[in-house]
Every structure is written in structure tokens, then in C-alpha cells.
Amino acid sequence: MLASVITRHVWEEYREEVIDEIRHTPEWKELYPKRKESIERVFGDCKEHHNLRYTRLRGLQKNQHQALMIFACHNLKRMERWSWKTSSNSIIKRMFSIIFRIFKNRLGGSD
Structure with missing residues (x-):
């Protein structure tokens, strides 16, 4: 049986640090709830009206x-x-x- 090896990108750790820092800023906390109204709404509409559920x-x-x-x-x-x-x-x-x-x-x- 062969063992699988998962490798991470060399910048992955730094990317996670940046995302964590940005996520806790006041600007991010103000913008993030608006995703439901703009970005995720498009996917929901397409799933509902264009048969993307199946x-x-x-x-x-x-x-x-x-x-x-x-x-x-x-x-x-x-x-x-x-x-x-x-x-x-x-x-x-x-x-x-x-x-x-x-x-x-x-x-x-x-x-």
C-alpha cells in the first residue's frame, strides 16, 4: 500500500496569516455580511432558475x-x-x- 503525501505551497502559511489579519479588521467586518446580497445571490439565483442544483x-x-x-x-x-x-x-x-x-x-x- 502506497502512502499519500500532501504538500502545501510554500506561501500557504503566509497567506493564512494575512487572511486572519484582514478578517478581524473593522472594514472586513462591515463588508463581509454584504456578500450574501451580492456574490452569493448570483449562485443562488442560478441554482434556482437555471437548474444548477443537479x-x-x-x-x-x-x-x-x-x-x-x-x-x-x-x-x-x-x-x-x-x-x-x-x-x-x-x-x-x-x-x-x-x-x-x-x-x-x-x-x-x-x-
């Missing part, structure tokens, strides 16, 4: 591609909402065309 595909790569597409569409939807608020629609349209071209190339379509 997988329908087999294989890690297929599931990663599905999640990538779902979050990309989620971000595009948010960008579209922002475009209604701003007057520079041409920039948003250029960004959409670039993003769609990238996805088309990644999925094997021709440009």
Missing part, C-alpha cells in the same frame, strides 16, 4: 461547459440591463459581438 450531463468537462454557458448568459443578461441605463449602447453591442464570437469559436463554429 447535473443532467455526465463528465466533469461537460458540466463545466454547461456552468460556463449559464453564468455567461447570466452576465450577458445583467450587461443588457445595464445597457438600458447607459447611453453608450455601441460599446455594449461591440462587447456582445466579441463575446458571442468567442463562444462560437470555442464551441467549434466557424467565424
Whole structure:
């Protein structure tokens, strides 16, 4: 029987020290509760509305591609909402065309 060896990165100890120091500052204590409202809400919405609670595909790569597409569409939807608020629609349209071209190339379509 072979024994498994787990090695830590050389900076891991320093990273943990920095995180512990930052976590106890007053600024961090003020910002951390807002995560629920901004960051974690996105994952919750996608789990609820885009069927990310369970997988329908087999294989890690297929599931990663599905999640990538779902979050990309989620971000595009948010960008579209922002475009209604701003007057520079041409920039948003250029960004959409670039993003769609990238996805088309990644999925094997021709440009």
C-alpha cells in the first residue's frame, strides 16, 4: 500500500496569516455580511432558475461547459440591463459581438 503525501505551497502559511489579519479588521467586518446580497445571490439565483442544483450531463468537462454557458448568459443578461441605463449602447453591442464570437469559436463554429 502506497502512502499519500500532501504538500502545501510554500506561501500557504503566509497567506493564512494575512487572511486572519484582514478578517478581524473593522472594514472586513462591515463588508463581509454584504456578500450574501451580492456574490452569493448570483449562485443562488442560478441554482434556482437555471437548474444548477443537479447535473443532467455526465463528465466533469461537460458540466463545466454547461456552468460556463449559464453564468455567461447570466452576465450577458445583467450587461443588457445595464445597457438600458447607459447611453453608450455601441460599446455594449461591440462587447456582445466579441463575446458571442468567442463562444462560437470555442464551441467549434466557424467565424
